[in-house]
Amino acid sequence: MIQFEGVSRSYGDTLAVRGLDLRIESGELFALLGHNGAGKTTTIKMMVGLLRPASGRVLIDGFDTVSQVREATSRIGYVPDEPYLYDKLSGREFLSFVAEMHGMSRREAAAAIDREIERFGLGRFADELAESYSHGMKQRTVFAAALLHDPPVLIVDEPLVGLDPHSIRLVKDLLRERTASGTSIFMSTHTLAAAEEIADRIGVMQQGKLIFLGTVEELRHKYHAEGQSLESLYLSIVGENVGGVTAEEEATHQVEPPSMLDGTE
Numbered sequence: 001m002i003q004f005e006g007v008s009r010s011y012g013d014t015l016a017v018r019g020l021d022l023r024i025e026s027g028e029l030f031a032l033l034g035h036n037g038a039g040k041t042t043t044i045k046m047m048v049g050l051l052r053p054a055s056g057r058v059l060i061d062g063f064d065t066v067s068q069v070r071e072a073t074s075r076i077g078y079v080p081d082e083p084y085l086y087d088k089l090s091g092r093e094f095l096s097f098v099a100e101m102h103g104m105s106r107r108e109a110a111a112a113i114d115r116e117i118e119r120f121g122l123g124r125f126a127d128e129l130a131e132s133y134s135h136g137m138k139q140r141t142v143f144a145a146a147l148l149h150d151p152p153v154l155i156v157d158e159p160l161v162g163l164d165p166h167s168i169r170l171v172k173d174l175l176r177e178r179t180a181s182g183t184s185i186f187m188s189t190h191t192l193a194a195a196e197e198i199a200d201r202i203g204v205m206q207q208g209k210l211i212f213l214g215t216v217e218e219l220r221h222k223y224h225a226e227g228q229s230l231e232s233l234y235l236s237i238v239g240e241n242v243g244g245v246t247a248e249e250e251a252t253h254q255v256e257p258p259s260m261l262d263g264t265e
């Protein structure tokens, strides 16, 4: 379970995330949508313990990501938007390194590594150096690393970018399978068709604020847009606004995004 309670964060004068309240249950796949600069990465960084909220708190399975950072982060599998691997390690060596970081025994690690190599079809290149991997191979290896310790919470930032159709299917099926087995999944994406296909609920973030939270069906209903794709609905709601908001603009209400959470349209 992932819980945000009144979470805000700025960079200097830019309010990147504003008063975020959100709860993602076990067995739920949640997709966060928003233009470039909307605040998605900042939200993710606060979940994985890379940034502290300026106010409010984030809980992972009940553990605070600031005051109980070990307990919280040990329950997370994280797939960042840029796959990180060490060029001079093979995929298998990288997975062994990650298993060691998680404190897994040799036996546990060997079983988990074999399981994930099989799941992600890494066998052919697992013993080659990562420097020779394509983006898709790197992404699959990073996914395998995120699942090694069988975490109850999975956080994925743009999981489908740069993948071939076969890998996209693999990742989408995997995310649904994990959800069915009780994992809470938080996905940030610009791939609206995928969000529509696999997410249980979506959130739309604009200028650091969550302006819609619900199912795609609820979004259509709210805008009397039965039959419209999420993509066209999203574009008509969010429009062209980009970027964060400054403290000064916030104070003078110059850029308050429309609220779809409180029933106003």
Ligand SMILES: Nc1ncnc2c1ncn2[C@@H]1O[C@H](COP(=O)(O)OP(=O)(O)OP(=O)(O)O)[C@@H](O)[C@H]1O
Pocket: 011, 012, 014, 015, 016, 034, 035, 036, 037, 038, 039, 040, 041, 042, 043, 243, 244, 245
């Ligand atoms: N390190 C930083 N220093 C200053 N401002 C930042 C920093 N990181 C993000 N911002 C600003 O905070 C706001 C939110 O950025 P964030 O990266 O969270 O958005 P995003 O939704 O992830 O965008 P994208 O889709 O482009 O990844 C933006 O206005 C951005 O310019």
